[in-house]
Amino acid sequence: MAxxxxxxxxxxxxxxxxxxxxxxxxxxxxxxxxxILREAVQSHTPxxxxxxxxxxxxxxxxxxxxxxxxxxxxxxxxxxxxxxxDGFPRTVAQAQALDAIMAERDGGxxxxxxxxxxxxxxxxxxxxxxxxASCGFNADPFDGGAGHRCKRCGGEFVQRTDDNEAVVLKxxxxxxxDTRPLVEYYKTRPTFRxxxxxQSPEQVAKDLDQAIDTAAALGETAVRNTL
Ligand code: AMP
Numbered sequence: 179m180a181x182x183x184x185x186x187x188x189x190x191x192x193x194x195x196x197x198x199x200x201x202x203x204x205x206x207x208x209x210x211x212x213x214i215l216r217e218a219v220q221s222h223t224p225x226x227x228x229x230x231x232x233x234x235x236x237x238x239x240x241x242x243x244x245x246x247x248x249x250x251x252x253x254x255x256x257x258x259x260x261x262x263x264d265g266f267p268r269t270v271a272q273a274q275a276l277d278a279i280m281a282e283r284d285g286g287x288x289x290x291x292x293x294x295x296x297x298x299x300x301x302x303x304x305x306x307x308x309x310x311a312s313c314g315f316n317a318d319p320f321d322g323g324a325g326h327r328c329k330r331c332g333g334e335f336v337q338r339t340d341d342n343e344a345v346v347l348k349x350x351x352x353x354x355x356d357t358r359p360l361v362e363y364y365k366t367r368p369t370f371r372x373x374x375x376x377q378s379p380e381q382v383a384k385d386l387d388q389a390i391d392t393a394a395a396l397g398e399t400a401v402r403n404t405l
Pocket of ligand 1: 189211212213215232233234236237238239244265266267268340
């Protein structure tokens with residue numbers, strides 16, 4: 179059965195890193211909406227031109243644009259085996275749209291993992307985080323972290339334009355206001371899980387794998403019972 183995972187959590191929780199690792203290990207498609215937008219900004223596409231000022235200010239790009247991007251990607255054949263979503267949904271409207279897309283795909287339940295990290299730790303992490311200047315890939319802590327060259331394209335690591343302190347605080351505020359309500363939206367589902375993210379990346383990986391695997395087993399039982 180398809181493994182469909184949403185990695186939720188505030189900026190700096192490590193969800194991008196874990197989403198990348200999990201998708202790679204399980205052979206799933208990873209969709210990072212932040213990465214898609216950064217690539218669009220770099221290649222000056224119409225979406226990139228529209229999104230640049232919004233992303234740089236730490237605000238959210240409009241729901242219709244984001245839902246359009248994700249919908250198109252999730253309905254392609256290579257997404258049918260399952261996916262890991264990083265950075266989407268970020269609003270209740272996006273979560274409702276995702277439920278509608280899932281109904282269209284008809285391919286297994288959504289597993290939602292919230293990665294929880296105290297705010298002081300998030301601010302510290304974001305001020306030292308680095309991404310590749312050429313392709314936007316996050317410096318990978320499983321691979322020695324920042325300071326090395328990008329393993330995807332060999333580019334240099336730099337600070338993200340939206341990782342400076344003022345924008346970080348703004349993004350954390352927007353997370354609390356617009357995205358945290360999603361926990362209420364999802365938490366009554368049997369496939370909702372919480373993982374503590376202020377641990378080593380290896381320990382978070384272990385906890386996450388266990389959380390996702392137990393949720394997936396539940397989802398399979400539920401599907402069998404309806405057959
Ligand atoms: P991220 O890499 O997930 O931290 O995303 C970087 C920025 O891209 C965010 O601060 C937003 O400006 C924008 N963004 C990414 N995903 C979304 C989304 N699902 N909805 C609205 N804006 C988004």
